[in-house]
Amino acid sequence: MFDGRSRRIMSIWFPRLASDRVLRACPLEAPFALIWREGNTDRISCLNAAAEGQGLACGMALSEARAFCPALRTAPADPPREARFQESLRRWATRYCPWVGLEGADGLVLDITGSDHLWGGEEAMLGEMQGRLARARITARLGLADTRGAAWALAHFAPGRAAPGAGMRALAPLPVAALRLPPETVTGLQRLGLRDIGDLTRTPRAPLARRFGKGLMARLDQALGAAPEQISPRADPPHYGVRLTLPEPIGAREDVMEGVRRLLARLCAKLKAREAGARVLALTLRRVDQASQQVELRLAAPLRDPQRIAPLFARGLEDVDAGFGIDQMRLEATQVEPLPIRQIGAVATETRDRLGDLITRIGLRIGLENVQRCLPAESHIPERSFLIAPAAFSEPEGNWHPPQPRPLRLFAPEPLSADSPDPPRRFRWRRLSLTTERAEGPERLAPEWWFDDPNWRRGVRDYWRVETGQGWRLWMFHTPQDPGWFVEGIFA
Known part of the structure; x- marks a missing residue:
């Protein structure tokens, strides 16, 4: 049988981890809460002591919370930054012992077996950790016991230290929720009159296992040291x-x-x-x-x-x-x-490497963001059929395959003095007098109604490819619902 008394486990619970992270940078004495969106409702995810004093609780709707506390100040929750903050606390805790793991999203678990004497004993170690966290304005509750389950229970329901071998005596008066049970299991046990762990240990195991499953007994055995529960320290990320x-x-x-x-x-x-x-x-x-x-x-x-x-x-x-x-x-x-290992010597690989080196050298002079490439986009509107992205942070995609030839140069539509539905025989553009020699079209394009583009408010366009006697090959369009002619591009 596993002997839980051979180990000493510490659990650290940060009940206000997310709000403490924000308030450490900007201290605030007023009620404060972090908000997260659930469906169409804003709810409280974490709050400070002043907000708890006003009767607010996690999970409460923001509208209901403001009815209780009109002076409540809020900020959006940021789970990724909260996870990084918890990871920084984990690295800090390795100064006390090498075996430190994460306990959910708001706690740490430490195996301090053989480490407490470096700090003058367990009581001194607990006091030193609590003092450092308090000076850093981080709310923390610590529990120390022979098992991970017992340490978690103490941290959440009765912060303090259980003497070696006295785990049962410390756990007996605690509620059954201290065994890390699902809420429905806790409710079911309370309906049977089993409100604390002492009541649970005095009840026959077989009926409880049949009614609530093996998970209940497994959690009880882990807390009492009758079943093992490992602590997996999280490895530090590689340092380059x-x-x-x-x-x-x-x-x-x-x-x-x-x-x-x-x-x-x-x-x-x-x-x-x-x-x-x-x-x-x-x-x-x-x-x-x-x-x-x-x-x-x-x-x-x-x-x-x-x-x-x-x-x-x-x-x-x-x-x-x-x-x-x-x-x-x-x-x-x-x-x-x-950067996985790959075959070297291929022509495509060498070409890609040389292009990357060229982009890097140019980027050293003008900035990597200023070396850009065009990427195809899903749109039948010519000016929206491509995207411009930094070449260093994007990969080349496939070629464009337009349904009709498109000009190499596009610009904002420039009006012409003509209103007939057919391409004008003579017209002036950019102070030039031009004559139409050949015209191909029309190609009708409709605007994308889901974009409010001022250039397309005239409605549909009939595009023509026009060759002039002066050598210009223009891309022109006519707007039938609001008669007018425009030039938008030049073919090579």
Whole structure:
């Protein structure tokens, strides 16, 4: 049988984790709540102590909450940032013991077996953790017991410490909800008169298992130490950073580039081991006077080839002031993307690599966002049939396949002095007198009614391809419901 007394488990519950995250940056004494949308209703997801004092609770509709507390201040909930905040607390808790895992979305679980003596005992350890969290303005409730289930129960219903081997005595007066049971199971037990864990332990197990399933007994055994429950510590994300400490300060650009090459060789080895590629690199140069300068390199595609990356740092190093010398260099990949191992030597792969290097070199001068490409879009409207996106952050897609020829140059419609439904024989455009030699059409296009485009408020358009005697090949259209002729494009 599993012996739960051989371990000491701590559970930390953050009942106001989300609101504490917001209020740490902007302290507020007034009632405050975070709001999330459920269907067509705004509901409270987390609130501070002042809001709880006004009778508000999580899950309450915002309209109902404002009726109780007109002075309530709100902000939208942000689950991704709340998850990152919980992860930062998990990393902080590793200073007390190496085995730290997440407990739901608002808690931590620590296996402190053999670690408490480093802090002067369990009581001192609890006090030190509680004090640090309080100074950081984070509401926390701590429970310490022999098992994970008992520690969770204490943290949520009776914060404190249960002496080794005294788990049953600490759990007996707690409600059955302290066993981490579903709400329907808790309600069913209460209807039978089983309101606390002590009542549950004095009741025959077989009838309870038949009525509520094995889950009830499993939770009770885990809390009492009769069944094992593992703690899975969450591994820290890989860190892609390398450092080079120099025995003598350097200042020549060639020496700095040589240091960059050595750092890149080590960093790219780490990236290759995890089949990843760097998109953003940060080179930090520390001078002997403790001042630091940073050179950032943004790549058009994920890379881990040191020979291709090293020359790209040359331009950024031109503006570095070495002062009295650089004694430490640090290179870190601040943005990393998956880059699986692939076959090398293929023509398509080499072409793509050369294009990525070219985009990176141009982007170093004018910015990666300013190197753009056109992508096809689903629309029969010519000016909406393409999108413009940064080439470094998009992939080329298929070719355009328009139903009819389209001009290479498009511009805003320019009116002509003609109103007949057929292309005019003579007309003036851009101060030029033109004559129509050949016309093909019409091709009728209807506006996309779901977009309010001022250029299409005249309704449908009849497009013509017009060749003029002066050599111009124009794309013109006529609006029959509001007679008028316009030029919108030029064929090559």
